[in-house]
Amino acid sequence: MSNLVEGRTGEWEVVIGLEVHAQVASNAKLFSGAPTAFGADPNANVSLVDAAMPGMLPVINQECVRQAIRTGLGLKAEINLVSVFDRKNYFYADLPQGYQISQYKQPIVGEGVLRLDMPDGTTREIGIERLHLEQDAGKSMHDQHPSKSYIDLNRTGVALMEIVSRPDMRSAAEAAAYVRKLRSILRYLGTCDGNMEEGSLRADVNVSVRRPGGEFGTRTETKNLNSLRFIQQAIDYEVARQIEIIEDGGEIDQETRLFDTSTGTTRAMRSKEDAHDYRYFPDPDLLPLVIPQEEVDELSAALPELPDQIRDRLTGEYGLSAYDAAVIIEERETASYYEAASAGRDRKLVANWMTVELFGALNKSGQTLADCKVTPAALGGLVGLIEDGTISGKIAKDVFATMFETGKDAAAIVEEQGLKQVSDSGAIEAMIDEVIAANDDKVAEYRGGKDKLFGFFVGQVMKASKGQANPGMVNQLLRAKLDG
Amino acid sequence: MLRGFHCNRTKHSIMSVDKSTVARVARLARIHVPEDRQEKLSAELNGILAWIEELNEVDTDNVEPIASVTGHSLPRRKDVVSDGDRVDEVLANVPETASGFFVVPKVVE
Numbered sequence: 001m002s003n004l005v006e007g008r009t010g011e012w013e014v015v016i017g018l019e020v021h022a023q024v025a026s027n028a029k030l031f032s033g034a035p036t037a038f039g040a041d042p043n044a045n046v047s048l049v050d051a052a053m054p055g056m057l058p059v060i061n062q063e064c065v066r067q068a069i070r071t072g073l074g075l076k077a078e079i080n081l082v083s084v085f086d087r088k089n090y091f092y093a094d095l096p097q098g099y100q101i102s103q104y105k106q107p108i109v110g111e112g113v114l115r116l117d118m119p120d121g122t123t124r125e126i127g128i129e130r131l132h133l134e135q136d137a138g139k140s141m142h143d144q145h146p147s148k149s150y151i152d153l154n155r156t157g158v159a160l161m162e163i164v165s166r167p168d169m170r171s172a173a174e175a176a177a178y179v180r181k182l183r184s185i186l187r188y189l190g191t192c193d194g195n196m197e198e199g200s201l202r203a204d205v206n207v208s209v210r211r212p213g214g215e216f217g218t219r220t221e222t223k224n225l226n227s228l229r230f231i232q233q234a235i236d237y238e239v240a241r242q243i244e245i246i247e248d249g250g251e252i253d254q255e256t257r258l259f260d261t262s263t264g265t266t267r268a269m270r271s272k273e274d275a276h277d278y279r280y281f282p283d284p285d286l287l288p289l290v291i292p293q294e295e296v297d298e299l300s301a302a303l304p305e306l307p308d309q310i311r312d313r314l315t316g317e318y319g320l321s322a323y324d325a326a327v328i329i330e331e332r333e334t335a336s337y338y339e340a341a342s343a344g345r346d347r348k349l350v351a352n353w354m355t356v357e358l359f360g361a362l363n364k365s366g367q368t369l370a371d372c373k374v375t376p377a378a379l380g381g382l383v384g385l386i387e388d389g390t391i392s393g394k395i396a397k398d399v400f401a402t403m404f405e406t407g408k409d410a411a412a413i414v415e416e417q418g419l420k421q422v423s424d425s426g427a428i429e430a431m432i433d434e435v436i437a438a439n440d441d442k443v444a445e446y447r448g449g450k451d452k453l454f455g456f457f458v459g460q461v462m463k464a465s466k467g468q469a470n471p472g473m474v475n476q477l478l479r480a481k482l483d484g
Numbered sequence: 485m486l487r488g489f490h491c492n493r494t495k496h497s498i499m500s501v502d503k504s505t506v507a508r509v510a511r512l513a514r515i516h517v518p519e520d521r522q523e524k525l526s527a528e529l530n531g532i533l534a535w536i537e538e539l540n541e542v543d544t545d546n547v548e549p550i551a552s553v554t555g556h557s558l559p560r561r562k563d564v565v566s567d568g569d570r571v572d573e574v575l576a577n578v579p580e581t582a583s584g585f586f587v588v589p590k591v592v593e
Contacts, residue, residue: 027563043586060561142590
């Protein structure tokens with residue numbers, strides 16, 4: 001599949017790298033004991049450390065360190081046993097310290113890799129350059145007053161993992177797949193809740209274009225995108241804008257841009273030339289972070305099974321399609337549901353019922369798997385009834401609808417409503433005889449060579465049985481009677 | 485990193501800070517340094533840097549960088565909420581507040 005973009009003067013290759021900011025799942029902030037909970041009153045989750053009162057000293061939260069290590073391990077990355085916290089200096093109203101504590105030259109996690117399974121069945125490996133720990137900034141609100149900004153420091157000092165990719169992506173679709181996969185891994189690990197609406201996961205997107213295989217072009221960075229749709233829109237817009245400028249003989253400015261969610265366009269930040277002169281230096285309040293190898297080993301041993309491992313089992317051992325597997329593993333809860341429902345059953349059939357009927361019904365009713373009345377065992381039970389011929393697939397859909405409504409067991413519904421498949425050849429033959437007797441003319445036509453009428457007879461018999469006749473047996477017996 | 489510092493990492497070199505660098509660093513640090521003070525400050529800073537340069541005379545080959553003389557490692561806190569819910573103290577020195585927010589001159593990009 002080609003990702004090249006056609007311009008007026010030929011084809012262009014898009015080069016994308018992402019910096020994802022993922023909020024670390026922890027109770028307290030990175031360097032203070034204030035809570036991280038979303039939605040608190042303004043400035044309620046602020047300690048004097050976060051407010052940068054003179055004399056306050058940062059003390060690192062051990063869980064944040066461990067979450068960063070877990071994430072590094074999940075990205076198959078190298079864990080740096082010694083890392084250093086630096087001050088990144090800049091002035092902004094929502095940054096009371098006047099610097100952000102971050103990691104610059106020695107991050108806690110080094111190079112890793114992330115595998116993408118694209119919808120067309122191909123696999124792409126995206127390099128991870130690094131992951132480092134840093135403080136989040138506060139929140140500014142500009143719409144409360146004509147000439148003032150309102151500042152809430154609740155987010156100030158919350159731990160973030162900045163995860164930097166290599167410029168390995170070649171389309172907006174790949175960038176979205178990367179974020180989706182990264183989010184999935186973080187959620188499996190429990191190191192970030194991945195809630196993009198609440199800002200727990202945001203991306204800065206670096207985009208440039210070049211002639212296929214040529215030298216890298218100049219890139220722009222579009223900041224702070226908090227949905228997959230915005231990420232794709234921002235990339236598409238930047239690609240078109242950059243190609244047009246270059247084809248008109250212009251040059252791309254290396255700059256930071258902002259995305260306007262209402263128009264789907266990007267615009268240059270009113271950039272101050274000094275904006276990127278952060279004058280990093282090691283934070284004298286913090287010693288280097290030294291991690292014993294035993295701690296890494298311990299965390300590694302306790303890591304949960306990750307999406308790639310589950311996917312390999314689903315497509316390998318269970319024989320599912322790459323697409324079904326990808327749908328099932330995206331969320332940990334879905335994967336566990338599937339494993340429980342399909343244990344001891346036809347794995348492919350369960351996957352099919354889950355991705356088509358169950359997800360369809362959930363979507364339609366706006367529910368999530370967590371609110372769903374159909375337990376994994378109940379779905380497995382339904383598939384079991386299909387497998388052993390108790391009900392047909394068609395009847396099973398009606399049974400499923402009732403299960404979804406009431407949460408009842410499939411077997412109980414089949415019993416109550418008398419939906420059991422008729423596999424008694426005597427009963428089926430009797431129905432066939434009736435249908436044949438009532439349709440002399442069609443029987444004559446069929447026997448005269450109009451083969452297509454066979455379907456009509458099947459339909460009539462199924463109708464006579466209220467859909468409960470075993471379709472395989474109907475076919476077989478009908479053919480014997482008509483042709484015989 | 486320190487663009488504008490003419491920094492040469494070989495031994496016995498002298499870093500030098502010119503007047504325009506003084507002006508830029510002052511601006512980045514939001515310190516007002518009047519034009520007529522800049523020349524004098526650059527001379528002072530160069531004096532300090534020259535003094536620090538003397539450290540380059542020490543042979544540090546095969547010496548591990550040291551981050552602390554106490555031998556302590558970075559202490560860690562438990563992931564327990566032990567602070568917060570002190571809006572009044574946090575806002576105690578603030579010139580202007582409204583419904584629990586800091587209020588500052590409009591800063592919008």
